[in-house]
Amino acid sequence: MTAPSPDERALWNISYGLxxxxxxxxxxxxxxxxxxxxxxxSHPMRISVCVNKENLxxxxxxxxxxxxxxxxxDTAPMELVAHFGFKSGHDVDKFxxxxxxxxATGSPLVGDHCLSQLEARVLDSMDMGTHTVFAGDLxxxxxxxxxxxxxxxxxxxxxKGKVPRNAPTFSANRAAQANEPGPTSGRAANxxxxxxxxVCGYVYDPEKGDPEHxxxxxxxxxxxxxxxxxxxxxxxxxxxxxx
Ligand code: FE
Numbered sequence: 001m002t003a004p005s006p007d008e009r010a011l012w013n014i015s016y017g018l019x020x021x022x023x024x025x026x027x028x029x030x031x032x033x034x035x036x037x038x039x040x041x042s043h044p045m046r047i048s049v050c051v052n053k054e055n056l057x058x059x060x061x062x063x064x065x066x067x068x069x070x071x072x073x074d075t076a077p078m079e080l081v082a083h084f085g086f087k088s089g090h091d092v093d094k095f096x097x098x099x100x101x102x103x104a105t106g107s108p109l110v111g112d113h114c115l116s117q118l119e120a121r122v123l124d125s126m127d128m129g130t131h132t133v134f135a136g137d138l139x140x141x142x143x144x145x146x147x148x149x150x151x152x153x154x155x156x157x158x159x160k161g162k163v164p165r166n167a168p169t170f171s172a173n174r175a176a177q178a179n180e181p182g183p184t185s186g187r188a189a190n191x192x193x194x195x196x197x198x199v200c201g202y203v204y205d206p207e208k209g210d211p212e213h214x215x216x217x218x219x220x221x222x223x224x225x226x227x228x229x230x231x232x233x234x235x236x237x238x239x240x241x242x243x
Pocket of ligand 1: 197199200201234
């Protein structure tokens, strides 16, 4: 008799925070959104992160042996999360137009909308197949502001954020469930004026348009310019579906 396969849904009840994980290499800086930071010991103070091998930050940490974590406040805007979570450092310099400091490890640290900053030197790593777990000694840490740290649940429920495919917690089943049309939504979908980005969850509301990018309020989604892209993550119009 074979044992039943584990119920993936049981994993969906694990709680996480949301962080900007950064590193550097050869004067290049990069950062990404990460939900897998945890403190592993107190004496000495050590932390760990789990990172997908395809992420540029993974290569930077592997080779530089350092990483930093900026802990997001729950008031951080979706734009900041999307900037680090849905753009690749392979394509854009995420620090080109963003305020940051470089700490003891040389890794960039984000201050705006963050409560604390941590810096670590890699002590050891564990190959987990698609991902690597890096564990490191805390070499610097500072508190920037009082507040409530952002949680993964807050990101998904309040900001309506999506989970990138590279995230350790990405689930194709969960993503499909979230996008599954309800029993009556087929007809509504054709007439729905709002459209949602399948990459980051941004909702285009025709009443508001996207004035910052030349789309006037009152413009139906279908009438936005062909080259208009998601203002949060840069995905093309084809990534949108009726909300
Ligand atoms: Fe998007």
